[in-house]
Amino acid sequence: MNRLIARRHELAEAVASLAGSRLLTFTGPGGVGKTRLALEVGYRARSGYCDGVWLAELSDLRIDAGVAEVEAALISALGVVEQSAREPRDKLFSFLRKRRVLLILDNCEHVLASVRAVLPLLLREVPQLRVVATSREPLAVEGEVLRPVRPLTAPEPGTPVAQLVIDGSVSLLIDRARAVDPAFDVTEENAEAVIALCRLLEGVPLAIELAAAKFRALTVEQVVDRFASRLTSLSAPGALASSRHRSLGAMVEWSYELCSAEAQVLWRRLSVFPAGFDLDLAEAVCCFGELAPVDVVDTIERLVGQSILLADRNAGVMRYRLLVPLREVAAELADNAGETTQLERRHRDVMVRRSEEMLDRWSGPRQDALISRMRQDHASYVAAIQWSEATSGEQETGLRLLGRLRYYWLGRGALAEGRTRLESMLVAAPEPSRARAECVWVVTWIALLQGDHDAAAARLTDLRSLAAELNDRSLDVHVRHWSGLLAMFTGDPANAVSGLQAAVEGHRAFADSFLELTARYMLATALVCADRPGDALAMSRETIELCEQCGDQTARAYAVWAAAVAEWRLGRLDEAEQRACEALQLQRALSDGICVALSTNLLGCIAHDRRQRRRALSLALAAGRIWRSLGTSLEAFGPQLAELGQLHTPSLPSTAELEGLPAFGKLPDLEDVIDLGLGIAPGSTKGQRAYAEVLTKREIEVAAMIERGLSNREIAERLVIAKRTVDGHVERILAKLGFTSRAQVAAWMSRRGLGTRDSGASDGGLRR
Structure with a gap:
């Protein structure tokens, strides 16, 4: 992030205002620096919010997006992995109600009506919540404190060079100009042109940054010559905000014409x-x-x-x-x-092709990378889905897109969002088709994982009808598969085993390798529920071997967990613990909350059987936090598994026992739970060493500076190496950790405590 220039006074006033108000809104024209100030306020206030400072960027929402879309954006920004069938508003309130959070709502102006509907309820229901918002106009919510963001100061004609460098506009111009021309400086020769340019741009930061970028090819005098007449012609008497906005528009138009x-x-x-x-x-x-x-x-x-x-x-x-x-x-x-309609159609078609490519490559060794790429393209997928649903004659293609994204919804912990979008498109496209049938069985699977068994049964009825009407034998396999899973989840292990055995054979016949592997680990679990642990272990081992052959990690993690449960039921506690820990290790990259919760529950049962009450309590509490965050429970996976868990879980702890157990904070962190399951104490030397081995010593050093907020150029200056060398280090860090942003690296370093040893205390960061 670029340095904040010439905003110290405004920043101090904003921080003071936030202390006395629960809603602070930065207002002003586009490009004036509202977002930058809001982020800086969040950064400086972070120590007062034990549950974090979170950034919700609303700019990706369509104009006049509805209340539900704003609520969904907040849920996504807060990282809520609640996967139940509850309404989004209930999930949002439940997640925030007992937490002390600072929420930054950025770019509210195009969804004002919805923000005005959501925010008062949110502030009323969540008493410890504070909000910093940015908007081109006030939110008009009760209790709102407005902080208008003015342009930077512009120098008066004839200001001496020595005084120019302390002017707000000139300071920003110098800082940004040196990014493209390190030798740039204000001199006696160019001072007049610098003053003229800053006055023409009226102190609007975005306009100054755009102008500074031209110094790559033009002198400041040339930029003034080319801007002067254009800006003068667009300037007119009136409000200052209006003229500033015209200046920014002129800059953009001028850039376009160049x-x-x-x-x-x-x-x-x-x-x-x-x-x-x-x-x-x-x-x-x-x-x-x-x-x-x-x-x-x-x-x-x-x-x-x-x-x-x-x-x-x-x-x-x-x-x-x-x-x-x-x-x-x-x-x-x-x-x-x-070109708009043609572009939107081409964009949708390209996103369909990209989703199909992901599906073709899914059963392989890079599932984590595929999910990461899908996360990056999330806004484009949503736009393509919405366009398809809203455009006459395009709903069938929308169904095809949603069906192709099935493992994205499942793999990234977005069951609730996926189900909502699928069901909406199913209403919009009611005609029987292969694409509709595909979406129906995906919704059935999601509803089962959410514990919504009645809805899953109703969808299965729809799927049977579609299979018969379309005369599609592959759909018959899906009917058997999800009927078998429903049987297991509702306490009928015999029918579960027969249905899932048929699914294994059917998916193999149709060469769907991932669904075959999925049916296999589900079958192994059903065999455990049917009190056949030996058969379950054999099926799990066979599934693990098949996963190793193709490189699949998702199915392997569940098959390893199923093997652990089978070993446990056979009384082999050491082998069961080893397998459960292996499943947790796989989740370092996959971050599947359900698998982490299942494995943690099992490790707690093993600890209980060994009379390790303290460890058993810690693991049971950690698993419970994850289940609650997902909006489901172990009970959703069938009475047999639930009963086994209950029989091997310690009684409720006393207050004294609770005080002595590891603290995880109010927000469940899968990494910390995995550490607990593996016996690594949070912040321990052992934990640091285990993580540090992922990166080289130099990469740890670079990651520590990323945590402190330094840019690649600043890191290069600190380490006295070339910027392109730092670029390479950052690229390798992201690849090794499976991350897609610097913010993830900073959060990872902060959790592990790796940055504080070499680089001082962490500067923290915003969660987004």
């Missing part, structure tokens, strides 16, 4: 992406008519160089995004060119 014809076409077409995108997406969506694929790489490079596109490296892949004001201008230009 682009080549290819860059103009690409810029306006990139507006179809609601958030970030990669090169492949840009080429596939935007290349038609006068824009050829061979032009895209060089054109994107030029747009990045002109600060029109922002570029971020994520796990070895460069991703790009347009700032909201630039995207808005581009969208208007695309609409004027008559």
Whole structure:
């Protein structure tokens, strides 16, 4: 993040205002720096919020998005992995009600009606919640304290050079100009031009940054010459805010006119992406008519160089995004060119193809990487789904897209969101089809995992009808599969075993390897419930071997857990513990909360059988926290497993015992629970060493500086190495840890306590 320039007084007043109010709103025109101030307030106030400072970016929501979409955005931003069938508002209130949280709501202006409906309820229901918002106009919510964000000061003509460097606009211009030209400075020769430019830009930070980017190719005098007449012609008497807004618009329009014809076409077409995108997406969506694929790489490079596109490296892949004001201008230009509908259709079709590619590669060794990529493209998938649902004749393709995303909803802990979107599209596209049937069995699976057995049974009835009407034998296999799982979850292990055995054979016949592996580990679990642990162990071992052959990790983790349960039922506690720990180790990369909770529950039962009451209590409490965060429970997986868990769980602890148990805070952290299951105390030397072995000594050093908020350039200066060397280190850190952002690295370092040894205390960070 860039340094905050010339905002010290405003920042101090905002922090003071927050201490006396539960809602603080930064208002002002686009590009004036509202978001940057809000983030800085959150950073400085973080110590007062034991449950964290969280950032909810609303800019990806469509204009006038409904209340449900705003609530869903808040749930996603807060990392709520509640997967029950409850309404989103209930999940949100339940998650926040007893927590002390600072929530930053960024870019509220285009969803004001919905924010005004949600926020008063949220503040009333969550007494310890405080909110910092940014908007171009007030939220008009009771108790709101407004902090208008003014432009930076601009120097008066004739100001001496020595005094210019303390002016707000000039300080920002120098800082950003040196990013593209390290030798830039204000001198007697260019001082007049610097003053003129800052006054023309009226102190709007985004406009200053765009202008500074031009210093790559132009002198400050040339920039003034090219801007002066244009800005003067657009300036008119009136409110200051209005003229500032015109200045920013003029800057954007001027930047557009300076682009080549290819860059103009690409810029306006990139507006179809609601958030970030990669090169492949840009080429596939935007290349038609006068824009050829061979032009895209060089054109994107030029747009990045002109600060029109922002570029971020994520796990070895460069991703790009347009700032909201630039995207808005581009969208208007695309609409004027008559390209909007074509772009939206192409975008949807490309997202369908990407989802199909993911599905084809799913049963392999890089499932964690596939889920990570899907998370990065989440906003684009949602936009494609919404367009398909809202556009006449496109709902069938929307069903196909949603069905192809099935392992995304399941693998990233987004069962509730996936089910909501699936059921909405099923209502919009009621005609019998293969795509509809696929969505029906996916919804059935999700409902079963949520413990909503009645809804799952109703969907199974729909699936039987579709299988008969379409005369599709592969759908008959799905009927047997999910009927078998429903039987297990409702206490009928005999029918569960027969149904899941048929599913294993059927999926193998249709060459669906992942669903075959899925049915296998489910069958192993059903065999345990049927009191056949020996058969369950044999099935688990066979499944693990098949997973190892193809590199599948998701099914392997569950098969390992099923083997652990079978070993435990056979009385082999050492072998059961070893297997359960192996399942937890696999979850380091996969982060599947259900598998972590199941494995932790089992380790607690093993500890109880060994009369290790303290460990058994700790594990039972940790598993309980995860189950509650997921919105389900062990009981949802059938009475047999639930009864086994109850019989091997210690009685409720006394207050004294509770005080002596490990504390996990109010927000369940899978990493900490995994540490507990593996016997690694939070913050212990053993835990640090286990994690430190993932990274080299130099990578730990770089990650520590990322935790402290340093940019790659600043890290390079501290370590006296080239910036491209730091870029390489950061790329390898992201790849090794399976992360997609620097914020994840900072949070990981903070949890492990690795950064404090070499680099001082952690600076913390925002959760997003």
